[in-house]
Amino acid sequence: MALQIHHLGSDYELDLFSFEKSTNSILASCSNLPIDHEFRLRISMDFDEVVPNFKNINKSEEEAHIFKNQHFSQNRIIELRTTEREGDGKIGYFFSKNSLFDSDENRFKDDKFLTTAAFRACVALIKGEVCCKPRIPQFDDLIDHDISQFYEDFDVILVLSNLFTSSLKSFDFRKQYLSNIRNYGFNYISNSNQISDENSSSIIKRRFESLEKNADEIYRLKTKPISLSIQNDxxxxxxxxxxxSINSYHPLTKFHLLYQVIEVLIDLVLKKEIEVQVLNKLTEFSSYKLKTKLNEISSEAKRIDILINNYSTISPEVRDLMVLKIKDFVRIFDIEEDIEELDLEALIYKLRNGLVHNYRATYNDTLSISNNESDWKKLMDLFEILIVDVISSYKDK
Known part of the structure; x- marks a missing residue:
C-alpha cells in the first residue's frame, strides 16, 4: 500500500519518486497535493553503486516484510536460504532498519550485490511495498529522513528478490516460512499488530546466536517451507x-491460541492414522479389535502423543525443559495425583483440561496468574517455542 500523508482533511499518496545524489536521498512526492513538497529519505548506500541498477524506480523487483527481533544488532546481515531452491538456496536478506539509514555504519560499501539488496529494501519502504499497512502522518508533522513516521516500530526488514523466488513453485512467504523463522526471534509486523512483548526465552537467543557466518561476516539462516498439507490453513x-502478537498479553489467552494448533493438527493425525492403521489393514481386524483401535486413536490424549512423537520433531532441550516447568502448573489442578512419571504429551493435555474446566483454581494457588504473571509468561513462551517447532517440523508420515 502506497505511503500517504494527511493534509487538510484528505489523504494523499506518495506516488512520484526520484533520486537526489547530492544528499544521497530518495525523494517522494504527491502528484495531487495542493502544495509542492518532497519527502527526503537519506540512505546509507552509495548512489553511484545502486542507481545504475535502477533505471526505473517504479518497477517493483522485491517483496519486503518487517519484523521485531530483540537479538538483531545494527551491523548484522542475515542471508535467508531455502532448501527449495537449487544451488545455495538464497532468496533474500535481513537488514536492520538503522543500518539502512545510518551513513556512519555502512556495511554495504564493499559489496555491490548487498548494496543493491539494501537499496531495494529502502525503495520498498518508501514506496509502501512492505507487506503491512503504513501509518498516515499529518503533513504539518512530517519530518524528512524519518521512515518510522509511516510504520509501526520495527527492527528488521527482509527483502526477497523476485529473481530468486520466481523459480519457487507457489511461493508464499507468509504461509510457508513465518513459523520457521519465528523461533529465531523474528516476530512479524502486519497490518494490525504492534508487538510489545517478545518471547524472552533463552532458547530463542541461543538459536539466533547459533547462526553461522561466512568470511564476510554475513550470517545464514537456511530453512524450508512448512508441510504442504498445512500451508493453506x-x-x-x-x-x-x-x-x-495481538492477543498474547494474558497467559490463558496465549495458551488457548497455541493449543488450537494442536486441535488443528490432531484432526489431520486422526485421518492419517485411520488410513494407515485401519483402512490399510481392515481385513486383519475383527469387529471388536476394529472398535478398540478406533477408540484408541480417537482419544485426544493419544492423538497428541502421536502428533508430537510421530508427526513432528521436538528438540530434547525444549522437551526436557517443558516437562520440568509444566509440572508445578499441572499440580494446581491435580493436587492428589502423582504426575512425576507423566510424559510431556500427558502433561500438556492435563494443563489444557485444568485451564479449560477449572481455571478458577488458579486464583486459590500460590502460582496464581495474578501473583505470578512472570512465571506463567515463561511457561507460555516455552509452550510457544514447542508449538512453533511442531508446525515447522510437521510432516505426514
Missing part, C-alpha cells in the same frame, strides 16, 4: 502473522 497463517 488460515488459522496457522493468522497465528504467525498477528494473532500471537
Amino acid at each position: 488460515s488459522y496457522l497463517t493468522s497465528l504467525m502473522i498477528d494473532l500471537l
Whole structure:
C-alpha cells in the first residue's frame, strides 16, 4: 500500500519518486497535493553503486516484510536460504532498519550485490511495498529522513528478490516460512499488530546466536517451507502473522491460541492414522479389535502423543525443559495425583483440561496468574517455542 500523508482533511499518496545524489536521498512526492513538497529519505548506500541498477524506480523487483527481533544488532546481515531452491538456496536478506539509514555504519560499501539488496529494501519502504499497512502522518508533522513516521516500530526488514523466488513453485512467504523463522526471534509486523512483548526465552537467543557466518561476516539462516498439507490453513497463517502478537498479553489467552494448533493438527493425525492403521489393514481386524483401535486413536490424549512423537520433531532441550516447568502448573489442578512419571504429551493435555474446566483454581494457588504473571509468561513462551517447532517440523508420515 502506497505511503500517504494527511493534509487538510484528505489523504494523499506518495506516488512520484526520484533520486537526489547530492544528499544521497530518495525523494517522494504527491502528484495531487495542493502544495509542492518532497519527502527526503537519506540512505546509507552509495548512489553511484545502486542507481545504475535502477533505471526505473517504479518497477517493483522485491517483496519486503518487517519484523521485531530483540537479538538483531545494527551491523548484522542475515542471508535467508531455502532448501527449495537449487544451488545455495538464497532468496533474500535481513537488514536492520538503522543500518539502512545510518551513513556512519555502512556495511554495504564493499559489496555491490548487498548494496543493491539494501537499496531495494529502502525503495520498498518508501514506496509502501512492505507487506503491512503504513501509518498516515499529518503533513504539518512530517519530518524528512524519518521512515518510522509511516510504520509501526520495527527492527528488521527482509527483502526477497523476485529473481530468486520466481523459480519457487507457489511461493508464499507468509504461509510457508513465518513459523520457521519465528523461533529465531523474528516476530512479524502486519497490518494490525504492534508487538510489545517478545518471547524472552533463552532458547530463542541461543538459536539466533547459533547462526553461522561466512568470511564476510554475513550470517545464514537456511530453512524450508512448512508441510504442504498445512500451508493453506488460515488459522496457522493468522497465528504467525498477528494473532500471537495481538492477543498474547494474558497467559490463558496465549495458551488457548497455541493449543488450537494442536486441535488443528490432531484432526489431520486422526485421518492419517485411520488410513494407515485401519483402512490399510481392515481385513486383519475383527469387529471388536476394529472398535478398540478406533477408540484408541480417537482419544485426544493419544492423538497428541502421536502428533508430537510421530508427526513432528521436538528438540530434547525444549522437551526436557517443558516437562520440568509444566509440572508445578499441572499440580494446581491435580493436587492428589502423582504426575512425576507423566510424559510431556500427558502433561500438556492435563494443563489444557485444568485451564479449560477449572481455571478458577488458579486464583486459590500460590502460582496464581495474578501473583505470578512472570512465571506463567515463561511457561507460555516455552509452550510457544514447542508449538512453533511442531508446525515447522510437521510432516505426514
